[in-house]
Amino acid sequence: MWTGTLYALAAGLMWGLVFVGPLLLPEYPAALQSVGRYLAFGLIALPLAWMDRAALRRLVRADWIEALKLVAIGNLLYYVCLASAIQRAGAPLPTMIIGTLPVVIAISANLRDHRRDGRLPWARLLPSLLLIAAGIACVNRVELDALRADPEADLKRYVQGALLALVAVACWTWYPLRNADWLRAHPDRSPRTWATAQGVATLPLALAGYVVVWVGTSLLGRDFPMPFGPRPWFFIGLMAAIGLFASWIGTLCWNAASQRLPTAVAGQLIVFETLAALAYAFILRGRAPEALTLVGIGLLIAGVMWALRIRPEPRAVEGHTG
Template identity: 55%
Template sequence: MLAGLLAALGAGLLWGLVFVVPLMLGDYPGIVLAFGRYIAFGVLALGLVWMDRAALARLTRADWVEAGKLALVGNLVYYTTLASAIQLAGAPVPTLMIGTLPVVIAICANIAERRAGNAADVVAWRRLALPLVVILAGLAVVQLDPSAHAADAAGQGGESAHGGLRYALGLLLAAVAVASWTWYPIRNGRWLRARGPGLARPWATAQGLVTLPLALAAAVGFALWQGIAAPAEAFDWPFGPRPLAFVGLMLLVGLAASWLGTLLWNRASHLLPPALAGQLIVFETLAALLYAFLWYGRWPGLGEAAGIVLLVAGVLLGVRVFRPAASGS
C-alpha cells in the first residue's frame, strides 16, 4: 500500500508539469504541445530500449497492439481533445470536467471489477461514497472559486468563451477527454495486474515506442491540413518562434511526465486496487495547483485552500476504505 501510494504521488507530481508548460509556452497552440510532448516521449523511449530489451522481447503481438491502443487513447486522443476543448470553450468549464476524473475513474473501476467478479478489489458503494463525495466537493470548490480563474480570464483579455456551436463543440471534446482518460487507467491497470511484477518500466517504454509513429503521423497530418485550410495562420514548423525553449521543455515533459510518470503510475496500478488508484489521480490536480501558484507568484485564495484540504481529506478517506482489501491480498 505505501509503495503504491508513493508511486502514485510521484506520478502526480510529474504529470502536474504538463499544466505549467503551456503557461511557459503561451505562444504555442495546445495541440502542437501535445505532439511535441509525445514525439519527445517516443524519442526518449528509443534511447531506453536497451535497458528493457529482455522484457520487451517477451511481449507478444497482442501486447504491442494493446500498447498502441493505450498510447492512442490515453496519450494523443486525450491531450488533443483537451487542448482543443480549452481553445474552443475557454479553460474553466473543460478544466472542471477534467477535474472530475478521480471520481469518474473510481466509480467506473468499481463497476468494472464488480462485473468481472474480482471481489478482492470491490468495495460497497456505501463505503466508497464518502471519499468520492469529499473529493468531488474539493474539486468543485477549487474550480468554482473565482480567484482560481483570474489568471485565465486575464490571459484572454477578460473575455469569456463564445457561446453557440463553438462552445458546444468544446464541451463535447472535453467529454471525450474525460472518457479517454477514464478508459486508459482501468485498461492499463488490468493489463499490468494480469502479468507478474517488474513490468512497470518496460511497459512505459513500450507505450513510448508505439506513441512515436502515432505522434509523428498526427503532426504531419495536422501540418498538411493547416497548410491547406489556413496557410496564413499556420504554425512555424517544426519548432515555432522559440526553438530552444520549446525543445527543452518538450524533452522535460517527455522524460519526466510521460516516461517516468507512466512508469510510476504503472507501479501504482500494479500495487493498488483500481478504484483507489483512480482516486489518487487527484495528486495530479494538487501538483498542477502548486505549480500554477508558484508560476503566478501568489498564495491560494480562501476557496482554493479549502478545496485543496478537501481533496487531501478525500484521498486519506479513500486509503482507509481500501486498506483492509489491500492488506489481505
C-alpha cells in the same frame, strides 16, 4: 498500500506538468504540442528500449496492439483535448473538470472490476467520493466567480474548453482501466518495461501526427513557422522536459502504483495530478489561492486519506451442498 500511494503521488507531480505547457506556449496549436510531446517521449524511450530489449522481446503482438491503443487514446487524443481546453478556458476550469477523474474512475472501476479486485463497499466509498466532489466544487466556484468578473471573458471559448475537457476525462477514464487490466494480467512483467513499450509505440504515431500537422498547416495557409514554431528552442526544450518527466517517469510511477493498488483506490489517487496542476497554475499566476480554494484542496486531500482506509471485500465464493 503506502508504497503504491507514494508511486501515485510521484506520478501526479509529474503529470501536473502537462497543464503548464499550453500556458507557456499559447500561440502553438494544441495538436502540435501533443505530437511534439509524444515524439519526445518516443525518442526518450528508444535508448531505454535498447537497455530493456530482453524484456521487450517477451511482448507478443497482442501486447503491442494494446500499447498502441493505450497511447493513441490515453496519450495523443487525451492531450490534444486537454491542451485545447486549457488554451480556450485557461488552466483552472479544465483542471477542475479533469479533477473529477478520481470520482469517475472509482465508480467505473467498482462497477467493472469488483470480481478481480474485490468490491469496495459503496457505503464506505461514498464519503470519500463526496469529499473529493465537494473539494472540486469549492475550487471550481472560485474560478467561475473570477470568470464572471472578467469583462473580456469569451463564454463560447470557455464552453468549448469545458466540452473538450470532458472528452479528455472520457479518454483518461478508459486509459487507467485498460492499463490496469494488462498490468494485473501480467504481474511478472516490469512496470518500467510496459512504460517503455508505450513510449516505443508512441513514436510512430507521434511522427505520423507531426507530418499531418505540418501538411495541414501548409494546406490551410496558416502563418505558423513549421516545424518548431516561432520559439523553436523553447518549444523543443519544453517538449523534451514534459516527455521525460510527465510521459515516461509519470507512466512508470503510475504503472508501479497500478500493480500494488486496487483500481478503484488507484483511480482516486489521480487527485494528486489535480493538486499538482493547481499548485503549478498558481505559481505561474504569482499569487496565493483564495481561501475557498484552500478549503477545496483540503477536502480533496481528506477524500484521498479516507479512501486509503478502505479495503476491498473479496468476492464471496459460492459453495454447493451435496
